[in-house]
Amino acid sequence: MTLRHAVLAALLDEERSGYQLAKAFDMGVANFWYAKPQQLYAELTRLEQGGLVSGREVVQAGRPNKRLFTVTDTGLAELEEFTAAAAKPSVLRDDLMVKVQAADSVDTDHLIARLTERIGFARTKAELFEHLLRTMRGDRSEEDFLLHGRPIGPYLTCLRGLAFERGNLDWGERAIAVLRARQDRPKTRDAEGDDR
Known part of the structure; x- marks a missing residue:
């Protein structure tokens, strides 16, 4: 698994900003895939450039604008392919x-x-x-x-x-x-x- 799949999976249920994605990772995804916020922001950029997520600008009064991301059909197809592939056994490194x-x-x-x-x-x-x-x-x-x-x-x-x-x-x-x-x-x- 790569970070891209974890990010795509985290975006399936709702449109999220990079900040919301980082919180979602902290609250749940981190139990199986840890990433620093800066890694998530960089991955969102790559996913958007690759057409796997789409982002839209949300104008906020009195605060900086934010971008919300959602999984595209291409991203969903990527997740479907990932899900169909054999899973590697977990390895404990501690x-x-x-x-x-x-x-x-x-x-x-x-x-x-x-x-x-x-x-x-x-x-x-x-x-x-x-x-x-x-x-x-x-x-x-x-x-x-x-x-x-x-x-x-x-x-x-x-x-x-x-x-x-x-x-x-x-x-x-x-x-x-x-x-x-x-x-x-x-x-x-x-x-x-x-x-x-």
């Missing part, structure tokens, strides 16, 4: 995993501090996803929304984001518990080199 991988040789207190930070971030993100999901479904039950609600795509990606962050929470808490338990016991080595 500096925290590298740090934990080195747990037997580094200061455990530092790892616990980094894990605690990650848990805090995961908790905040999980709360955000829960709020987004409640907002999207309104007064409906989740079962009803999943069968009949719109937009279902953003709802499903938020569900995935929530599951991801809950997984981070569970794993982080377990990793801290393991590291603390190992700190609290005297170390001896058995004949095979394992700590006992």
